[in-house]
């Protein structure tokens with residue numbers, strides 16, 4: 082399903098939003114993260130998929146591959162550490178902790194009694210646990226009933242204490258808030274709610290690094306990022322989309338590209354927000370194979386950015402995501418095989434859905450001239466689920482990927 086956002090506008094980036102998120106702050110986040118040992122150095126690759134572009138009838142498809150961001154497996158590794166660093170700096174103003182020193186664990190003896198807590202579907206919790214371990218503070222993660230054991234183990238591997246509840250995601254958020262109040266811990270959530278905006282703002286600010294790297298990578302190829310026509314951004318609570326779209330809106334103003342947000346049909350909170358004209362809840366079961374996107378409520382802070390810069394909102398079915406995972410894993414003579422997880426492929430699934438329906442493709446302006454940007458937001462963050470859905474392990478896809486790259490170098 083696709084709707085045009087009735088409130089989408091082409092205007093310069095409003096000052097009120099610039100005071101919340103800005104290119105300057107995203108660039109500062111990038112400098113801090115460059116020193117964090119959990120991230121791979123040099124940012125993530127931007128691949129072109131000419132074979133798929135030809136097949137889908139567009140001029141170019143570029144994929145920013147966040148599966149290669151870090152051992153943590155997803156773009157979420159950019160948000161939690163920034164939010165944690167800024168939180169600690171606010172909590173301990175007198176100590177004047179320096180960001181890179183914090184992430185290097187230089188102040189761990191002072192922070193051993195400091196505890197952060199969050200509910201998670203998986204990726205944010207893993208990133209927060211890893212950041213807390215690096216910083217040297219304590220981390221408690223609350224998991225709802227549908228978070229798989231392999232995701233739980235991946236979080237616990239970074240030293241977080243796990244609290245498992247029998248309820249759903251929204252109840253895990255409530256449990257995290259209750260435990261924080263009871264114990265004097267601090268919630269580091271990637272979604273905002275009434276009276277809680279600073280931390281999710283800092284999380285989103287970290288995601289701006291992705292946009293900065295895209296612009297830079299294209300400039301190195303002597304391509305203007307202005308030539309990109311369509312960005313597909315997958316939506317959970319809306320933080321990723323706000324972080325990327327906000328950066329590019331500030332950079333390009335009214336000349337920004339077309340932004341399309343893609344969500345699972347069962348977790349359509351952003352789609353519903355566009356209909357209602359305000360941050361709203363999902364209408365479906367909020368249970369999707371796209372675990373990272375299975376969010377029932379829009380982040381009101383993210384919505385302040387999305388409400389007027391997202392041109393279209395669309396929903397996809399789980400099986401469309403699985404098809405997209407297989408297509409990216411397969412690769413071809415011209416396209417590198419990619420390990421893209423369930424939530425990572427939502428943008429591609431959205432693109433395929435639109436080009437397969439000429440009426441919809443025309444509505445969003447997709448044609449042979451279009452240059453499309455997709456973000457593979459995660460690799461095989463649940464390796465067992467990945468193997469089952471793709472019928473091949475992530476390791477095996479990576480072996481083929483290496484062979485493909487070697488073949489390229491040999492040419």
Ligand SMILES: Cc1ncc(COP(=O)(O)O)c(C=O)c1O
Nearest residue numbers: 317318319320321373424458459
């Ligand atoms: C892999 C992946 N992609 C996209 C998203 C969506 O991000 P947001 O909830 O900020 O919209 C998530 C959220 O957890 C995720 O894990």
